[in-house]
Amino acid sequence: MTTFRVPGRGRVLHNRPVSFTFDGMTYQGLEGDTVASALIANGVQLMGRSFKYHRPRGPMAAGSEEPNALIGTRRGKGRFEPNTRATVQEIWNGLETNSQNKYPSLKFDVGAINDRAYMLFSAGFYYKTFMWPRSFWDKYYEPFIRAAAGLGVSPSEPDPDNYASRYLHTDVLIIGAGPAGLASARAAATAGLRVTLVDENSEPGGTLLSEPQAQIDGKPAWDWLSAELDALTDLGVRIMTRTTAIGYYHQNMIALCQKLADHQEKPAEGAPRERMWRVRAKQVILAQGALEKPLVFDGNDRPGVMLAGSAQTYLNRYGVRVGNKAVIVTSHDSAWYAAFDLASAGTQIEAIVDTRPTPNADLIKEAAARGITVLPGHTATGTSGRLRIKSVRVNKVENGKVLTARNISCDSLLICGGWTPTLHLFSHTKGSLKWDDESQTFLPDRITEECQIAGAGRGLWGIASALNDGAVMGAAAATALGKSATAQTVTVTDDRPGTGESHTELPTDLDPGKARAFVDYQNDVTAKDLRLAVREGMRSIEHVKRYTTNGMATDQGKMSNINGLNIAADALGKKQPEVGLTTFRPPYTPTSFGAFAGYHKGEHFEVTRKTPIDSWAEENGAVFEPVSLWRRAWYFPKDGEDMDAAVRRECRETRKSLGMFDASTLGKIEVVGPDAVEFMNRMYTNPWTKLAPGRTRYGLLLGDDGFIRDDGVIGRLSDDRFHITTTTGGAARVLNMMEDYLQTEWPDLKVWLTSTTEQWSTIALNGPNARNLIEPFVEGLDISDAAFPHMSIAECTFAGFPARLFRVSFTGELGFEINVPARHGRALWEKLFDAGQKYDICTYGTETMHVLRAEKGFIIVGQDTDGTVTPYDAGAGWAIGKNKPDFVGMRALNRPDLTAEGRKQLVGLLTEDGTSKLEEGAQIVLDPNQPIPMKMVGHVTSSYHSDAAGRPIALALVEGGHGKTGDTVYIPMPDRTIKATITGTTFYDPEGARLKL
Amino acid sequence: MLLVHCPYCDETLPELEFTYGGEAHIARPENPADKTDDEWRDFLFIRTNVKGPHFERWRHAHGCGRFFNAVRDTVSDRFLTTYKADAPRPDLAVLLADASMKEPSK
């Protein structure tokens, strides 16, 4: 079937074939394969096109750090994911995958013209090319950038999958289940701690999976691994695979994204696709190992070029030879072992090219024994091959001089420029790094969290070091938690620790200005780009990064950061630690939005608060609108009515006879205590001392900056008890503000504040028949106009329910608001609705409420005010208790900018034609003929059609508006300019006669 | 997500339960009417905006509801201490010395 599969090799199941498609072609792989390993087994190296130059690319790596082999995966409708790394996606029967960034096909792509024009696309080309002329923006530059921006194609359908989230508390969280992590887990769990061990791979083992030759305590690595996993399970260690630690947050909170379904042929119906874990760990052990670096030279990106360690993983873990004829170019010992393993498996090793003049003698001896040509002290200076590498050009370097080139033909080029400890999560903690000259990389320095770093993460190479250091760190974590623990030591034979050296670009005999020597594969950043950025004045590594985009792709520079730093430091003539490293930020690998959203989608996106009367509204055909977290009945359409018709009818019927409105969402705060009246005097602008029990007053609340924060009718029930109402959206904010003043400024006041919003159902009845309807229901209270005038409050029994009855009006009609314990709300509503039939009662929603109040000029805080409006601006100066010594906001009202001329003031607006309804938010100008940009003097805050006024009405904030009554202003709209007259804010019954029934 | 110690509940709880309340130890003047415009401006708007240990208010909004004070380093986002609203402003030097003792070892 395949040329490159090695029978019996690896951890894949050779008797379990799996078929999947890539770009419409069906391929066979094995259970346990990734898309990348299965394609390589089929001889396919070309898996994608690069971002900027559309260069043909194949996988560089075998893990999550892969920059090139990004694919789209599909599982039926809605289940499409772009930019999946082929090296991570496991295959299953029927999986559909596609390459990206190509047109019309992967093998022939017209975008590759960019590659020929590469001189135009150098560092900072966006900043240079798209500067001028300005007129080119709309037609050329923006479409070009939009077409070129981004990798892959966004999914276009809603994601039908479920995502879960969970919290976990654990004593020790170990990130990475390679040898260091396994040993840490053993030490910590043996000490009696709750241990969680996570790994992003499909199975634990890390390096052990790629190095089966090692013998641990006399056992072959894989046998040892299997026994060790059993032992850890017996010790109660929670082992989570396919689980990526994406971010390390304060105080040892780690976010884990666990993939549950993407590897399965048939995930359980409704089961979550991914689960986000928020883990709080007492101790964290970072055992994330190290990532291999490429070498930087011309043509180091052709399909068939791969990291040597990854080739070793493909062979040993997946049973796949990456090629038939391989050349190794390395500066580190580790790649030699890849060569030896591949040679044993039948790949012809054409040469091992080592940049070091005198590589390790044992390795040279082993190569000689295998008949492999070794070229020490050499450099690589180019490659050939369009869709797959055909040859590599190498030269001997002597005394800094690059000598004559020779070409070696090959179908695989395995490169290794050393290893970089994986310290992304450590960097999230703001732990500091220290440059290590010997290993030519950054190692962890100052630790800021309760965390240990084990193994290759702190520069210790080889399985023995990782195991022994892991045990030490596991014991250290246990000790930190007050447990006694000992670190077991193990003996490893056939281990492969090694050393190497680090490079900038490799030396070349050719023009380095023409070299396509890639540093960041995913963003197509070359060594030349980095040097150009420095030449053009970028000094900080953060600037170099942004100018070139090095390390800014979805792989976050996992392969490119240190090479990029080496080159930038060289160009700057500085040492690496003086240049510094850019900041790694979460997530460690790309993470789906679904995992972040978790359960917060659809109806669960946020809480929907419903009043006790909401169900009646729903049953009776109400249309709802969201108001802060509440859903409120917006209007109640009758057969065939649109919103406009329904609202006009509701307004008419309410003013004519009787309307009923669910006002339960009004915020309510009970203010109780011997100092309640003093507290009210200090909080609200109004005077409260003389307000008698049984009376209510419109209250205005400011911030200490003098601007309106909230308003509402407030009733005094007794000397020491007030019933405050607030705006629907403001209730929590107002209570917080009151608590703030009470607790921190006036702790001496004896006052208790209680939120009672949800204790009461509030039904507002408005209209000439309001009293006629409720009178029969009221027990023990005379509600005649004389005994219970406008702005009264009383406790009574209403329809058998205990109630607080307000006589109050937000419509200008005779009005009552009945508060009953919330559980009786719907029953009372139904009683009133039934009894109201003889008055043609109409139920109305928030829209009609808005129209009716606007007709009377009553403001809505947050709609007619915007946080910069004082009571005077709003025309509510009458609500200020001018004789009070102080209230919140009083002092600020005398500040010069609040008393200045020309402040925006609330006015009424009537359009001159008497028919045009203004748009809320529309800007207002004084002179429509002035040049653009015009001087805008205000905006429309509320606008409705008003049957009561017989025309559209509007409220607006206009500079100096109170002095402009009768003036004409203009509202420019896209299609015409509307002329309007400034008026007072009361459009209906200005004398208030209708209240006096 | 931070863990915050509520000095009233005497519990260390997730940040989700708390809301931030701006800079601490800015008392509302006793008699605002006596203050000049500049003094009132400073009370309203002028804050230290420090890079480093910052005295600030928090409220255990989804718990006991109490406002309390805290010292948090705005660089490391780490709490040095929290204390009750009526407690005196702690000595920063002492706090910093304590904090450096508590640093994770190594």
Ligand SMILES: [Zn+2]
């Ligand atoms: Zn508390």
